[in-house]
Amino acid sequence: MSLHSLGPQQGGNNDYLVSRSRAWFAFAMTFALMLFDYIDRQVIVSMFPHLKAAWGLSDKQLGALVSIVSVVVALGAMPVALLADRVSRVKSVVVMAGVWSLATISCMFTRNYAQLFAARAVVGVGESGYGSVGAALIGSLFPARLRSMLLGAFFAAGSIGAVLGVVLGGVITARWGWEAAFGVVGVPGLLLAVLYLFVPDYKTVALQQSTGARGGTLAQLAAALTSSRTLWWTCLGAALQLVVVSTVWAWLPSYFHRAHGTPVDQAAMQAALIVLCSAAGSFFWGVIADLFASSRPRNKLTVLASLCLLTTPVLVVAFGAAHSMNQQFLLIALGGFLMTCAVGPASGVVLDVVHPGLRSTGAAVLSLFQNLFGLAIGPFVGGALSDALGLQMALTIMPAFGVLAALCFRRAARTYEGDLRKMASAAADTTQSAGLAPSQAA
Template structure:
């Protein structure tokens, strides 16, 4: 089958790459691992009060325990995704999940801040590339018409995982101590890693047709990747906008339990529950905004970028009001919940925009560019800079100021609208085929 046919058949162009049963099994497993990715990542935020009491840590140090994961993920995301694109997405994900689960379990044996910080860095090493590789796999196995909706559900697992991580951390710490929380959340991910080997993969796609049987050199292959990724203004503006909005998201996710504990006098486990409700609102929002973006894009693809610009601005206004104005606790909680619902508006649409304009041969790598921006300039910034502002001016001021990043995100999305549709047309003719594997009982021959 020619993967580079200029005239693909219209009857299977937008269909499932594998059987529906296989595709949905792959989605379920990828979703489950994303869930535990963020359970393991976020369990620590509900343990902040315990760590502060046990080791006397500053807010900057506490924030760094969250930010270090995002920094490591950003640093390693591109090479890991490139390897996955060229070798095997499924086997790469198996290795990732095994590493981050074992590292999470090791956190329960840390005796000081340095040891815990190192263990958290290894958690990040394991999680490197997972979102981009998993997202690329889902986008390739399912029809294009379902991509934004399914990626919205996939990335909603990050919110759900954060909810469960915050809740479980607080409850386990209240009953068995804060160290036990790491063991409770680390083991299930390890089991899922082995089950993931049953997931089907798709064949690696050449970036350009070969001439005869000549092989591309490493240098020419690298040039093709650079030209494929660097020649897309849509990718760069979308990635930057996604990162800036995630500064807001990561700030809220990381510091809400501490905010409810310090300013409303909630016990640590109850504060975690309150924060989990807000994060759950975000999970619902990421799915709903993904569905809405899909429907808006039917009329015109750029509409999803306009939608994100509007919602990022709305998020800023809601959070500035919630944390900057005097009001009752109940009204403030409702406003924070509304902000939590709005702030996840970019998660699925930005992934779809990037995956839609990237050549399938480097789709995981293109998604890793997005993940690099999201982690290094988004998820890593919120907890750490928020901690610095909290140490200097107080946590409530920090929560009121940080959402301003969303205004810059909105501007980036508007700039991306100028080139999105023209770039989309350049890659619509490229077709994929399913990979075969002797180790998987769910294999389909091409």
């Protein structure tokens, strides 16, 4: 691991912080760990029918096994990101990956609901802040013009990991039992954690150079994060849209099993295809958002609002009015492709409007909202609605959160360009304080 100043190298490196080969190695490693982050997080959803039968669990209890990971990630994201921003992003990732992988392996030794719930909480401890720290590394090592696309691809790794988690969980559970599935998916994360030590890091940027705040680190942090309305509206919009995503991802295998009598392993495969559509959508809409933003930056958020609004009727019709299984599957696939539209662009917007020395922390604010008010709410509330109204009705109601997400992104669009100008001014101040030529600024 080596540290680099937060400004591009000279010699025609085209705004990359390090050499292109090292930057892409960092992206590959960060992508791979994100993949296993979500494999370990989502592997449990295809086990729901088995756990329900074995331990007599309610849908609310099953949903809580998914939601607890997101709750702990949300609570731990800020402390981990603060430490990473002030000390080392790479070292923090290595430690986190080791913890969540060992916790996943420990799930195979649990013998009751309370033990499994506690082990899943420790998985969340390990995953705290990983998405925000990984996003900050990508956003800093690569040129700004590639951020939405690369962050879309990075977070698409989460979708692909969820696919693999659902598939592996279903296949392994059907053959060797649900305990074995946790052991199989937990080991690769340990190996990747060791390899991550070779990823390049960047030097910490002093906050007082451009926040204008005096006092301790916490005062400077508060001043930097509260200065942007765009940050908060974007975080809320991203979280509300993830309520839709997490509900569909968590309950789709169970829905296919209950509504259509599909065997558990086949239901997992069908759900995995939908999640794969979500992965493709995450990358595709990141590219589209960048294209629209090239003419005017606020168009990025306008596109997100439109896509979130479109997601809602597609999924409502899919679960509430489709007349055949084939028609329903196609509509759910379309909804899956649309519903991850905000994942990459929202991260790009957040990184655009926070101080360079707080990129991990700014991304952690987004992660807190996404996990506590998005990923944690979907499976649990969806499960509670399922207990009360039935799973099909729950899946018909929950997509309405997309309308609220659209309103938040429309509100964020109003202040985005003004916040971009503030950050451009802050970057110029940082450049002057560091004694760099303008061409060397990040």
